[in-house]
Amino acid sequence: MKYPAADLDETIYNPERQLDVHVIEELSKCEWIEQGKNLVITGKTSSGKSYLANALCICALRQFKAARYMKASQLINELSKAEKLDVYQEELNLFAGYDLLVVDDFGLMNLDVNKCRNLFEVFDxxxxxxxxxxxxxxxxxxxxxxxxxxxxxxxxxxRLLSRAYRLEMNGKNMRNMEPISK
Structure with missing residues (x-):
């Protein structure tokens, strides 16, 4: 994970973040994972998307769910490599086995037909x-x-959006924020 110590700390309550705290608290219970639903987090660079996703992933791990975090480019590259090594189906089965698959930086690479097919195979x-x-x-x-x-x-x-919750991060740049003191 990018932030292995990520936690739903006091920064989620900062009004400058413009977060729906109730929704995040509900997501942290991981019932959406038990129901096989998806979550899409979008927002500006440095809005805290990856940190929040890592914190939710850690919540899942604490509930003994199998989870994997990776960048979209890593997912595509691993499947392309598996295809060349003739272990594509085995790799796809690994991705299918996790209770939660976290894919970060979606959209930062061009998706040619082969990459489109690989994403489809994972989602499907x-x-x-x-x-x-x-x-x-x-x-x-x-x-x-x-x-x-x-x-x-x-x-x-x-496959992805029909059963997905969406969370838009509109708040202040998190790389410039100091933690709130209690």
Whole structure:
């Protein structure tokens, strides 16, 4: 994980963050993971998306759920490598087995047809019983254009977004914030 010590600390209550604290507290209970639902966190760079996702991932681990955190580019690269080594299905089965798969920096790479297919295969292997948490700097409304193949885009979105909670991070730049003292 990017932030292995991430926690839902007092910074989520800071009004400058503009967070729906009740929603985050509910997400931390991980019932959405037990239900096989997805979560999409979007917002500006440095708004705290990855930190929050890591904190939610840690909440899942504390409840003995199997979870994996990775960047979208790492996911795509691992599947491409597995394809070349003729272990694609085994790798796909690994991704399908986690209770929660966290994919960070979604949308920061061009998705040619092969990458589109790989994403689809991962999303499809998890639907409808396993959860995916997507983190992106881009609004969901712009994702369609990231895919070179729009049929794969539609198929991915059908599996990812139809059962997804969405959380938009609009608050202050977190890299410039000091923790709140109690």
């Amino acid at each position: 292997s998890r639907d409808p019983h396993k959860s995916i948490l997507i983190i992106s700097q881009f609004p969901v409304s712009t994702w369609y254009d990231m895919f070179q193949n729009h049929t794969y885009a539609e198929a991915c979105f059908a």
